[in-house]
Amino acid sequence: MGENEFQVLITQLKKGNEAGLAQVYRETSQYCIRTLIKKTSIPTEDAEDLLMDAILIFRENVLSGKLSTLTSLKSYLFGICWNLWRERNRAQEKWATAHSEIERQLFWIQTMEHSTVKEEAESTQEARVRMVTKALADMSERCRKLLTYVYVEGRSQQEIAELMEFASANVVKVTRHRCYKQWMSNIEQTQARNDGQ
Template sequence: MKDHEVLERVSRGDEEALDYLYKKHYKMMTRIVLNNNGSEDEAKDVFQDALLVFWQKAVSGKLVLTSKISTYIYSICLNLWRKELDRKSRHSSEEVEQSIYQDYEKNERIKIITDCINQLGDTCRRILTYHYFDGLSMTDIADKLNFANTDTAKTKKYKCKKKLDLMVKRNYSSQDVLD
């Protein structure tokens, strides 16, 4: 089929002409996306969107071709893929910024908690460090600190945790720790 025949048939709503365009130009059009960091699915979506744009313009009567249909569809694919890459780029940089900010906040909270733990007595510092940072069980902590039993270690940990909570609340605002 020649371009003027395809355009005429598409403008009348002939889906077979659209199928013809799809089969004839699929590989060439999807190569745009595949050669520019896109996946097969993204390529297929871009090409289908481009054909939809072509179809809508042709059916509305607003399409005036000054080039081959393939060139026109190619330019639509190119523009759609550029928009998608811009969207991905913005989204990606926002995620990186958010991740950096979250890491900073997490490090600040850890610093606050660590500073307060270091201000506690040696026993409390060791119990809380062993439990929260080293992941030791209460049995291991009781053995390590020569407590009579695990219940003693649990009671001490509870009291130390209360002291830590009070110290943090007294020295820092809730936004410093909770945000």
């Protein structure tokens, strides 16, 4: 991907068009997946998954403005893949060394058999995820977009002002405060309804 194509991709992504990410995958998969397998001996599907996650980080870096020029797409993505693999590997090593064999067996038994406690914790967590995402989905499109641009995509106030036709970055901030409070209020109301049931 040349510099011009990359700039086109940036524009597309900033407009919310994610179709170009497939092209990023196509251009980098052969190099990244093969190199990952060669260097780390991880299974192919893990390497594919790492590359997908790396592409998500690439997208976020583009949207937040951290990445605006690129010399080599595949080297950049491989760098992210490599860091992701190291992070995951460190987490696995920590688990492996922190548990004695007996603890591991206990872990297995707990994992394989139905654990009420775990199920309850998972269902509470799932309910929270549903509540938070629904509270956002229930908001006006303008508020939802604004909060997503700020908290998910990390876009600058100035860029948001231009994109959403706000008079200034300061107006973006005031509107963000209002939308954020609305979001929190939606969550609280759903929580109160759930607690009352």
